[in-house]
Amino acid sequence: MNSSRYLVRREQLTTYFDHTAAAAWQALTSNAPVSRVRATVRAGRDEMRETLLDWLPADLSGRTLVDAGCGTGALAIEAARRGADVYAIDVAASLVDVARQRMPEDLDSGSVAFHVGDMLNELPKKADFVVAMDSLIHYETADVLAAVERLAACACHKILFTRAPWTPALGLMHFAGRFMPTRADRAPSIEPTRIDQLMRQLDERLGMDGWWTGRTTRIQRGFYISQAIEVTM
Numbered sequence: 001m002n003s004s005r006y007l008v009r010r011e012q013l014t015t016y017f018d019h020t021a022a023a024a025w026q027a028l029t030s031n032a033p034v035s036r037v038r039a040t041v042r043a044g045r046d047e048m049r050e051t052l053l054d055w056l057p058a059d060l061s062g063r064t065l066v067d068a069g070c071g072t073g074a075l076a077i078e079a080a081r082r083g084a085d086v087y088a089i090d091v092a093a094s095l096v097d098v099a100r101q102r103m104p105e106d107l108d109s110g111s112v113a114f115h116v117g118d119m120l121n122e123l124p125k126k127a128d129f130v131v132a133m134d135s136l137i138h139y140e141t142a143d144v145l146a147a148v149e150r151l152a153a154c155a156c157h158k159i160l161f162t163r164a165p166w167t168p169a170l171g172l173m174h175f176a177g178r179f180m181p182t183r184a185d186r187a188p189s190i191e192p193t194r195i196d197q198l199m200r201q202l203d204e205r206l207g208m209d210g211w212w213t214g215r216t217t218r219i220q221r222g223f224y225i226s227q228a229i230e231v232t233m
């Protein structure tokens with residue numbers, strides 16, 4: 001069910017997050033000092049994580065949650081702190097190792113089950129909530145629609161994910177990037193999205209199954225820009 005384009009992009013992302021950028025990503029997601037530019041990204045990502053968690057019940061006791069593309073595990077750990085039973089999965093094994101090491105001692109170690117694998121192909125049968133923070137931003141819209149449909153087959157109540165909203169600057173960078181030779185150490189490009197259009201497409205595609213798009217909000221801090229999207233049952 002995964003398109004060949006999805007599989008190619010997933011492999012690029014695995015190489016990038018598991019090897020090329022693993023150390024930088026580990027630093028960005030820690031409290032270690034970072035450059036001023038990265039500090040804006042860190043602040044934006046903190047705000048995005050809080051926003052997504054705020055769209056879930058404050059008390060997650062007795063609820064199950066999938067963190068799809070969990071990276072170093074910040075959202076998974078926070079959801080567990082709120083009582084959720086978390087299934088966290090990422091293709092980058094080195095980041096999942098870091099996430100395991102970052103599991104706080106005061107949390108029940110069984111409250112987050114970390115897995116290395118594909119977030120669309122190795123999901124649990126059912127979970128109350130599925131969250132994919134910044135893990136779908138590199139995939140093309142057609143693949144994201146298919147991905148959300150797949151996540152909807154797992155989620156019982158809500159799917160939260162993010163996309164990079166189309167802005168003139170991001171659109172231009174993306175266009176220019178298509179004609180540039182790719183540097184091996186560069187992150188696969190981010191796919192800018194017209195959010196209204198995406199929400200309409202999601203409603204058309206998932207409405208029949210009882211899902212509808214809900215809240216959406218843009219988080220922008222310096223070099224970080226991402227749009228949170230809610231899809232609920």
Ligand SMILES: C[S@@+](CC[C@H](N)C(=O)[O-])C[C@H]1O[C@@H](n2cnc3c(N)ncnc32)[C@H](O)[C@@H]1O
Pocket residue numbers: 010013014017018029068069070071072073074089090091092095117118119120132133134135136
């Ligand atoms: C920008 S990072 C975000 C990580 C985490 N959600 C966070 O916000 O800290 C994107 C993550 O998605 C993971 N990823 C991308 N495609 C994936 C896939 N198909 N299955 C599982 N993980 C994936 C990457 O390995 C990377 O860790």
